[in-house]
Amino acid sequence: xxxxxxxxxxxxxxxxxxxxxxxxxxxxxxxxxxxxxxxxxxxxxxxxxxxxxxxxxxxxxxxxxxxxxxxxxxxxxxxxxxxxxxxxxxxxxxxxxxxxxxxxx
Numbered sequence: 001x002x003x004x005x006x007x008x009x010x011x012x013x014x015x016x017x018x019x020x021x022x023x024x025x026x027x028x029x030x031x032x033x034x035x036x037x038x039x040x041x042x043x044x045x046x047x048x049x050x051x052x053x054x055x056x057x058x059x060x061x062x063x064x065x066x067x068x069x070x071x072x073x074x075x076x077x078x079x080x081x082x083x084x085x086x087x088x089x090x091x092x093x094x095x096x097x098x099x100x101x102x103x104x105x
Contacts, residue, residue: 003075007067079098
């Protein structure tokens, strides 16, 4: 299996996420408003940003694990059963660590 395209896709998505996380961090570091009502609204926005950041951080962890598997030659091999992960599955989910059967089970 040629992993060049998968690696590029993963690296591009990783860069996108790192940029998003930087923007989220900057937004969360903004000085809060002195107005109580504005501050309540900002807090709600912060909670949404924090949740979004947590999801992106989880995806970043999966991407880093997939890039490590590419580097060590185990990309495309199911971590559970040791079988091959189909090219179609890897094209759809480049971070897939399990084959379709193991992921379903």
